[in-house]
Amino acid sequence: MIPRYQKVLFVILLIAALGMGIKLWQLRDRAHKRLLAGQTLAPTAAPIVAPAEQATLVVANDFDNSLVPQVHSLPLPADPGARARAVLGKLLDLYAAPESTHEIPGGAASVDQVFLLHARGAKSPGDQLAVVNLTGTFAASHPAGLETESLTVLSICATLRANLPSITQVHFLVDGVERPTLAGHADLTRTYLSSEATPVEGTTP
Amino acid sequence: MRCSNTAAVFLALALSAVGQQLPSPQPAPQPPVPRFVVIIDAAHGGDDTGAHLSSGQLEKAANLALSVRLRSLLTARGFQVITTRENDSFIELNRRAELANHANAAACISLHATESGSGVHLFASSLAPANPTRFMPWKTAQAAWETRSLALAGAINSALTHAGLTVTLGRVPLPGIESMTCPALAVELGPQRDADRKVTAEPDSPDYQAQVASALAAAVLEWRSDPNRTGARQP
Numbered sequence: 001m002i003p004r005y006q007k008v009l010f011v012i013l014l015i016a017a018l019g020m021g022i023k024l025w026q027l028r029d030r031a032h033k034r035l036l037a038g039q040t041l042a043p044t045a046a047p048i049v050a051p052a053e054q055a056t057l058v059v060a061n062d063f064d065n066s067l068v069p070q071v072h073s074l075p076l077p078a079d080p081g082a083r084a085r086a087v088l089g090k091l092l093d094l095y096a097a098p099e100s101t102h103e104i105p106g107g108a109a110s111v112d113q114v115f116l117l118h119a120r121g122a123k124s125p126g127d128q129l130a131v132v133n134l135t136g137t138f139a140a141s142h143p144a145g146l147e148t149e150s151l152t153v154l155s156i157c158a159t160l161r162a163n164l165p166s167i168t169q170v171h172f173l174v175d176g177v178e179r180p181t182l183a184g185h186a187d188l189t190r191t192y193l194s195s196e197a198t199p200v201e202g203t204t205p
Numbered sequence: 206m207r208c209s210n211t212a213a214v215f216l217a218l219a220l221s222a223v224g225q226q227l228p229s230p231q232p233a234p235q236p237p238v239p240r241f242v243v244i245i246d247a248a249h250g251g252d253d254t255g256a257h258l259s260s261g262q263l264e265k266a267a268n269l270a271l272s273v274r275l276r277s278l279l280t281a282r283g284f285q286v287i288t289t290r291e292n293d294s295f296i297e298l299n300r301r302a303e304l305a306n307h308a309n310a311a312a313c314i315s316l317h318a319t320e321s322g323s324g325v326h327l328f329a330s331s332l333a334p335a336n337p338t339r340f341m342p343w344k345t346a347q348a349a350w351e352t353r354s355l356a357l358a359g360a361i362n363s364a365l366t367h368a369g370l371t372v373t374l375g376r377v378p379l380p381g382i383e384s385m386t387c388p389a390l391a392v393e394l395g396p397q398r399d400a401d402r403k404v405t406a407e408p409d410s411p412d413y414q415a416q417v418a419s420a421l422a423a424a425v426l427e428w429r430s431d432p433n434r435t436g437a438r439q440p
Contacts, residue, residue, distance in 0.1 A: 062321045062323070063323050063398075064373060065322070065374070103321075144256030144319065144320075145317070145319025145395070146319065146326060146377065146393045147319065147322045147375070147395070150375070150377040150378075184255055185317070186377075187380045189380075192378075
């Protein structure tokens with residue numbers, strides 16, 4: 001003879017098991033719907049890949065203190081700011097490569113953003129000021145020295161001028177703020193004239 | 206007639222007596238020899254350590270060591286030398302320029318050291334040469350001395366090359382030097398390398414520093430006798 005309290009307990013446990021089963025089914029169904037909804041937010045069209053173009057990169061050499069123009073083929077977006085970032089990214093990729101003549105770790109990711117603004121005191125109305133925002137990691141890992149830091153700054157200025165001639169002035173920020181020097185030597189408080197950084201092989205005073 | 210002869214004799218005797226009492230005539234005063242002051246600026250110091258050299262030493266210490274060597278050599282050659290720092294202390298760039306400008310220096314040499322590149326790097330300011338005016342902007346005062354700074358760079362380049370050292374030359378923005386009213390240069394010691402770019406001497410190596418200091422002292426000696434070098438205050 002089964003006691004009455006055991007029958008009641010069995011019925012309660014059965015109802016609880018059925019209830020939990022139904023709840024589990026509902027949660028699973030809800031998660032499935034959320035997953036399907038998330039998939040619809042994914043891009044349905046492939047991103048447009050910019051066509052490869054010729055770009056002139058003014059590459060620094062620590063061993064003879066020179067800036068030498070080199071032509072490379074790389075995808076260049078139409079937007080001038082994105083274009084400037086792309087050429088500088090390629091330049092810093094060259095510096096991060098082994099056997100570089102101007103070794104700096106970091107690569108393309110070191111250029112956070114390039115903003116193009118109307119240049120102050122411009123001689124012609126189309127002149128632009130490029131504000132190059134470098135990452136703090138790049139500045140922290142940059143070798144310290146008058147020559148190496150100056151070459152980095154001047155090669156960036158010359159590369160921008162070679163590919164976007166409307167850029168006449170260049171100003172540098174690190175993590176979005178002004179910084180006295182790049183790694184203790186090159187002055188980053190001033191605005192550089194891109195014409196100052198003419199490529200020269202074996203500079204002489 | 207006799208009277209006049211007697212008067213002449215008395216006059217001669219009187220003059221000779223006065224001549225014996227007066228001290229011997231002094232030689233004509235020579236114009237004062239212009240001071241030749243050399244400023245040696247050991248860059249960085251204190252919390253501003255500069256570069257970390259691969260030997261483990263900091264740039265500020267290597268700069269100070271070279272500054273001490275160069276000061277000894279120049280003092281031994283009779284130059285008046287003023288150093289911007291004698292210990293590990295932080296001196297602001299403006300203070301360094303003030304020291305150089307008050308000293309009316311004939312040559313200002315800022316010393317640096319680095320791990321990159323090869324040999325000695327000589328830098329003059331990239332300011333465009335300008336005519337001196339009575340009042341010059343603090344941040345671009347060097348413009349009036351730019352031509353002579355380049356001449357000093359030529360003398361130092363010649364001495365370093367003669368000493369068998371590799372030299373690269375350049376003109377870059379130099380915030381500290383651009384306020385100096387004297388022929389001024391930055392001298393950066395990079396590692397000495399062989400043909401395969403292997404390091405043969407670090408910038409803080411005593412022998413390498415001695416070689417560079419000796420060449421710099423010879424260059425300053427040459428610069429003092431340079432006929433094209435005019436007074437320190439007249440660019």
